[in-house]
Amino acid sequence: MTVDLDLVARSPLADWQLHADGVAARERPLLGQLSVRTPRDLRRLVLGAEGSHASQRRQVEQVLRLGPDEWLVLTPTADLGSRTTTLREFGVVTDVSGQRTAVELTGPRARDVLARGCAIDLDPSVAPVGTCVSTLLAQTGVIVLVEPEAILLLVRSSFASYLARWLEDASTDLD
Template sequence: MADTVLSSAPRTAPRSPLARYAGRLAAATRGSRGQVRLAELPFLAQIDVRLDAKGAAADGVGLALGAPLALEPNTVVRAGAARVLWLGPDEWLVVGPAGSGRDLEHRIGAGGGEGHVSVTDVSAQRTTLLVSGPRARDLLAHGCALDLHPYAFGAGRCAQTTLARTQVVLVARDDPGAGFWVLVRSSFAGYLTEWLLDAATEYG
């Protein structure tokens, strides 16, 4: 009978896609004299939800989250500590605090009941950049074709778009002065961060 050896080596802590940029992001924030703030928000839970918005499952998922799913295109609904982003007529992205993915996935699945609901944890696909400060909109406008004026893209709006030719999900936070979330695929996160750091030198 073969012996089973259990490894006692400690598990290494997960490393975010932009961990090596933390110092440079902080330096850019300091150098801008408060005009822009750049930071990574690592490991946010991201749950992709697909269902019929007119079906009973949509109501059940809304009850499970504590807020109805956003039905107006490109809007965000606050659901406790999570945000529910409208991505399409039958698709939403639920973004929650780090470590909340399993709980959100369970609640959404249970809320959907017997309805046709697809629930997929996509947390590992993307990381999130925070871009805030008085010149945040100006900074993003350098590389984004959307009209980012507050009247067109104010608090509580979201969009799938491109920033510096990189596909992102852009979210205008609903907290005063909270700026924007830029959700970017991990494989493109370094490139986009380099672009943001370069563009931010204008405010230094």
């Protein structure tokens, strides 16, 4: 007996967006994510640069340092196969693309919204572009990545709708 399965990738926050006074949010759906375990500096190996921040970017690819030997490479899904092959030269690579989704916050009040549920100080003087931290936001584990024009939240797919509703609530009545 043959079962024909047509599997289609579906983002957990399909069609969700937030527009409030001073803040907007949307999902960056189906972002390729590769977990790499290596004691070597993956930023230098992949991007050719060392940096003081936990995140480094080259064009559409980012390398995030999550721990002493744990890295997360964000890449377009079309490049997952070739990047996996290339990164295996440096360590153990696992495709974790389906594990998390990405929520992008923009606007002058984005940091104020996050301050309502996050203990990490995200003031630009403390958390400049390139900052990457794992923390709790509204009792949900997230990776916070400060980008030049946005703040990216990587959240487990199973918690994405909860976080979206929390962001909607936290965006109301900003002082």
